[in-house]
Amino acid sequence: MSDSPNNPNPITSQFGQKSPNYLKGLNPEQREAVTSIDGPLLVLAGAGTGKTRVLTTRIAHILASHLAESSQILSVTFTNKAALEMKQRIGKLIGISVEGMPWMGTFHSIGAKILRRHAELVGLKPNFTILDTDDQIRLIKQLLTAEHIDEKRWPARQFASIMDGWKNRGLLPSDVKSSHAGMFANGLGDKLYADYQQRLTSLNAADFGDLLLLCIRLFRENPDILAQYHSRFKYMLVDEYQDSNVAQYLWLRLLAQGKPAHLANICVVGDDDQSIYGWRGAEVDNILRFEKDFPGAKTIKLERNYRSTGNILAAASSVISNNEGRLGKTLHTDDEKGEKLQVTSLWDSEEEARHTAEQIEQLQRNGQDLNSMAILVRTSAQMREFEEVFIKLGINYRVIGGAKFYERREIRDALAYLRLTHQQSFDLALERIINVPKRGLGTTTVKFIHETARAQNIPMMQAIRMLIETEELGAKQRNTLSFLISQFDDWSARATTTSPFELAGAIFDESGYTAMWKDEKTADAPGRLENLKELVNFMQDFETLAEFLEHISLVLDRANNDNSNAVSIMTLHAAKGLEFNNIFLPGWEEGLFPSQRSLDESGNKGLEEERRLAYVGITRAKKKAFISLAQNRRIHGFWKTALPSRFLDELPPAAVEVTDTGSSFGAHNYGGSNSNKNSASRYDKKDALDDVYETPGWKRMRANSPKTIDGEFTKNHEHTSTGFRITQQVTHLKFGIGTITSIEGKKLTINFDRVGRKKVLDSFVKG
DNA sequence: TAAGCTGAAATTTTT
DNA sequence: TTTCAGCTTA
Numbered sequence: 028m029s030d031s032p033n034n035p036n037p038i039t040s041q042f043g044q045k046s047p048n049y050l051k052g053l054n055p056e057q058r059e060a061v062t063s064i065d066g067p068l069l070v071l072a073g074a075g076t077g078k079t080r081v082l083t084t085r086i087a088h089i090l091a092s093h094l095a096e097s098s099q100i101l102s103v104t105f106t107n108k109a110a111l112e113m114k115q116r117i118g119k120l121i122g123i124s125v126e127g128m129p130w131m132g133t134f135h136s137i138g139a140k141i142l143r144r145h146a147e148l149v150g151l152k153p154n155f156t157i158l159d160t161d162d163q164i165r166l167i168k169q170l171l172t173a174e175h176i177d178e179k180r181w182p183a184r185q186f187a188s189i190m191d192g193w194k195n196r197g198l199l200p201s202d203v204k205s206s207h208a209g210m211f212a213n214g215l216g217d218k219l220y221a222d223y224q225q226r227l228t229s230l231n232a233a234d235f236g237d238l239l240l241l242c243i244r245l246f247r248e249n250p251d252i253l254a255q256y257h258s259r260f261k262y263m264l265v266d267e268y269q270d271s272n273v274a275q276y277l278w279l280r281l282l283a284q285g286k287p288a289h290l291a292n293i294c295v296v297g298d299d300d301q302s303i304y305g306w307r308g309a310e311v312d313n314i315l316r317f318e319k320d321f322p323g324a325k326t327i328k329l330e331r332n333y334r335s336t337g338n339i340l341a342a343a344s345s346v347i348s349n350n351e352g353r354l355g356k357t358l359h360t361d362d363e364k365g366e367k368l369q370v371t372s373l374w375d376s377e378e379e380a381r382h383t384a385e386q387i388e389q390l391q392r393n394g395q396d397l398n399s400m401a402i403l404v405r406t407s408a409q410m411r412e413f414e415e416v417f418i419k420l421g422i423n424y425r426v427i428g429g430a431k432f433y434e435r436r437e438i439r440d441a442l443a444y445l446r447l448t449h450q451q452s453f454d455l456a457l458e459r460i461i462n463v464p465k466r467g468l469g470t471t472t473v474k475f476i477h478e479t480a481r482a483q484n485i486p487m488m489q490a491i492r493m494l495i496e497t498e499e500l501g502a503k504q505r506n507t508l509s510f511l512i513s514q515f516d517d518w519s520a521r522a523t524t525t526s527p528f529e530l531a532g533a534i535f536d537e538s539g540y541t542a543m544w545k546d547e548k549t550a551d552a553p554g555r556l557e558n559l560k561e562l563v564n565f566m567q568d569f570e571t572l573a574e575f576l577e578h579i580s581l582v583l584d585r586a587n588n589d590n591s592n593a594v595s596i597m598t599l600h601a602a603k604g605l606e607f608n609n610i611f612l613p614g615w616e617e618g619l620f621p622s623q624r625s626l627d628e629s630g631n632k633g634l635e636e637e638r639r640l641a642y643v644g645i646t647r648a649k650k651k652a653f654i655s656l657a658q659n660r661r662i663h664g665f666w667k668t669a670l671p672s673r674f675l676d677e678l679p680p681a682a683v684e685v686t687d688t689g690s691s692f693g694a695h696n697y698g699g700s701n702s703n704k705n706s707a708s709r710y711d712k713k714d715a716l717d718d719v720y721e722t723p724g725w726k727r728m729r730a731n732s733p734k735t736i737d738g739e740f741t742k743n744h745e746h747t748s749t750g751f752r753i754t755q756q757v758t759h760l761k762f763g764i765g766t767i768t769s770i771e772g773k774k775l776t777i778n779f780d781r782v783g784r785k786k787v788l789d790s791f792v793k794g
Numbered sequence: 795t796a797a798g799c800t801g802a803a804a805t806t807t808t809t
Numbered sequence: 810t811t812t813c814a815g816c817t818t819a
Contacts, residue, residue, distance in 0.1 A: 106808045135809045157809095179815090235809050270808075307807065406805050408811090428807085462795095469795050581809070600806050622805060640806085663804060664810035 049087045049120050053080075060327045061085045064094060064262070066289060067321035069314070070296040073358045074343070074646035075334030075606065078296055082266060083116040085294065090121060095261040097127040101282065103134050104266040107581075109604070113266075130260070134275050136581045138238035141245070141256070148249055149241045154573060156232040156446060157580035161439055162455040163187055163234055170222050174215060186211055190220055194236030195308030197243060197274040200224055230454065239274045246281045257285025261292060268297035268317070272308040280320070289323040299354050300347050301643050303600055305629070305636050315354060332358045334606055334649050336365025338682040342652070343645040345679040350635045367684040368645075368652045370675060375659040376614070380412040383611050384420050386653055387594060390609055397423055399608035401595040403644050405620040409613065410596050417594065427597035433579070437544065437555040441562055442579065444534050448518040449572050452486035464543035466507050472500065488512070514538065527575045528566040535559060599640045602647050610648035615656045616669035641674045
């Protein structure tokens, strides 16, 4: 690839530069990926190889070369965060305004945008509502009741996820009938699905899956409309292609069909080794198959890593090399080898947390910022113990992920009020807030309204209007409903004259919703009010309520203006795309990581995805990675002895240093009562951790129940607290026969005939 | 109608 | 062990 630009003049005139600056500093592969703009292109970008940079620069290049207008580039990501970051980076790169990229966004937001333009063709109105998961479940429950299906045997959630699976695979109700009948409720699954879709249509609503699925249907049934988009989108770019599911694949295929496959200007960027959402319907196969889908596609591998040290890369590469069916990349770096990865085995998960905290403090003493550290766990249940230790020791932390802003109760309630104001026929929203705050409208009343509405096939709001004219409801209910209706009529009328910001404030006050939380004395009430305020403030940016609501269901996210210095705790999944100098990877035990359930449900496929998760985890680290495992872990209340994760064996010995933790055993005071006293200090730290929101740890703090491990320990194992002696022969379920060499409280050190010396809890061995 | 109780379940969760 | 949803009782 030549260094000199072959399209100088437009650039010079438009951006006032002598040469495209944006190409500078790219390595040859990156540059090729940026400038190969004709025909299909697959960019295999390993972790830390500058993937986002390539994508953004490529867009900049297309724009600067005047190959397309910004409105002619379709650029899809999976998260709003990724879309936002790309917009910002393009803005920086060539100074165009962010607004200039109307077709850059998530699959879902672009799908919604297209769908709104042609809503009538799929039976919706342009102002259709996007259902959230809560509404979805609510709706399914109603359908189950209508079909007299026992909700205990066939939970609504389960059906929601089955249906999600169908939608992810691009299956319409008619497709399901043939292939998956009988999957749910004795073969009623397909009927339920069809009913569900019908209800959505009559509610003028779509769920997340529909945003793509209905788009696909729209394109298939209306070739003329598809053709419009073919001529509109001169270039298509897809980020994180390895995470795309079948529906997204079909959607992209349709949009790319404007030209013969070998000429399609579609560029997908991804890393098959980082595909970790298979359980959500992602098809690694999409990326593995790209070259077949688009014959003649060019493939460029980005293998030069700019993030991690040699040892970290060696470790990650070594682990991932155990997977089969990879497209195959070998990451390399010019960086030094750096420090070895540390692997530490601890007695139990509490000690693991404490040990991690000590390492964090050690790093801090060496001048490292808490912001440079992250703990990546396999399951969120692991977080609690870290939080407890951090609170105890006064280490500031933040939990990333977990409940999203728009998933919170108060936000959903608030949105229900706003949606209902906007569209009074939106029954699901009405059902949500009809008795929030408490108005004395209980299940009986709501059920009656609901049935009346269904019987006459009218919205509930309308049914209420009828019912308050009759004697069918009690006088008290009639009055309440009558008042509620008048309020909504008032709000709906004001929606046209008042700004959404003002209106929302008024609605929440007049409805008594704000008062409800103000009166509530629970610890999290103030936080909820705070969130409400944040939501209302957010509305200042919008002209109309409709505009706000359109935005909200797809794009609302908590503004992460957390400037504090804190260790991050998150799941491995949530860590994708992030990087930290120091990464802690706890819980590398068989059963936990790789997750037993993954193995059971998906076999080798599951194992490989777990392995990719390990790869993602390790490659988050720039400088240091600390892997740890606990020999004993409490799962659902029972202590289990764990074996080291098989992934540990897959680490290259030369890049790893196994830390001796012999001393850690018994070094801490398990039995003493002083840890109870220590725990009181947790409360003192509460104020210092203001910006930390709801986490399991905090809930426990607030619930005022400082349970200690000690207490649980003794309680659970009282019956076995004595009765063993040194030199005694014992049997362990997993390790077999061995001899006790030392006893410390409930911990036995045993020389097993088969597996050597182990420390185990007495309750796991038989004398 | 609303608080308390009981029993089943318990990964990962971009939109 | 914890959590949450649905059921029972005041």
